[in-house]
Amino acid sequence: MPAMRCRQPLALVTLAAIYLSGCSSSIDGRARELPSDPIAVQAVSLLGDTLRVPTLDSATNADRQAAFAVALEAYRHAPTEAESIIWLGRRLAYLGRYLEAIEVFTWGADRFPNDARLYRHRGHRYITTRQFTPALGDFLMATRLLAQREDEVEPDGLPNARGIPTSTLKTNVWYHLGLTHYVRGDYPRAASAYRECLRYSTNPDMDVAATHWLYMSLQRIGQPEQAAEALERIDPDADIIENHSYFDLVMMYKGLRAPEDLLVAARAGDALANATVAYGLARWYDAQGERDTARDLLEAIVAGSEWAAFGHIAAEADLAAWADDDA
Secondary structure (H helix, E strand, O other): OOOOOOOOOHHHHHHHOOOOOOOOOOOOOOOOOOOOOOOOEEEEOOOOOEEEOOOOOHHHHHHHHHHHHHHHHHHHHOOOOHHHHHHHHHHHHHOOOHHHHHHHHHHHHHHOOOOHHHHHHHHHHHHHOOOHHHHHHHHHHHHHHHOOOOOOEOOOOOOOOOOOOOOEHHHHHHHHHHHHHHHOOOHHHHHHHHHHHHHHOOOHHHHHHHHHHHHHHHHHOOOHHHHHHHHOOOOOOOOOOOOHHHHHHHHHHOOOOOHHHHHHHHHHOOHHHHHHHHHHHHHHHHHOOOHHHHHHHHHHHHOOOOOOOHHHHHHHHHHHHHHHHHO
């Protein structure tokens, strides 16, 4: 076994106090219990609001705590394996412990600097915590590491109803790189990244998700004809497993769904669907010159609780940009 680097993630040492075997450390060799309370404040929104650990319903929390316990035990048995580090970080993130997850992925990237998965997952949680510059660096690193490698299916941490993964490592890297560019206001690069994501897409779910963001990016750089052409990829009869919100929006962009119907449906759905659909609607109304309606939708999104949702983050970015323009 190669020698371990004795750099331990801050979250694991000071918060979880997990012993990394093989490192010289003042921490004793016993695995200690995780604190019951994670770091309360996980981020500050682009509008200056404090973002705290999300509250999960009791059943969801129990399921995710159980999955985390499995990941933690696997990590304790194999602290030098990339797989166990990745899953420990992912399970922390599903509990809303994003800062700890970032520290775990950082430890992993230090140990396995050529494993693109660690940059992909850390970059995702940098987006979640509104740290867009380091997110950009991570995804660009991941694209370089993956350039000459075969793609691979990425296992779901929160499986869909059919238990069928709908994304790959490359599609996830390019998808999240596109989102990073988008929330930074770099829409030409966002469009380029989503086109690349679609090159590797293998199913309608990833097609519709990437197409949604590609369409909005192209609209925002004044290319409505290319935006309309991008929609041709999506079949109205496509078999969608999980990305129903994105599919409904794309059908609206194609003129096959009424925006009023989507708004009603979104308000009857869960908070994540609300943020996703409401953001797409806000962008659609703004493109029609109805800025007041768009602003109302964006403000409703940021008043909601799903602050880790991409629609929520994008809504913050738009409102912050508008505030700058109005200043």
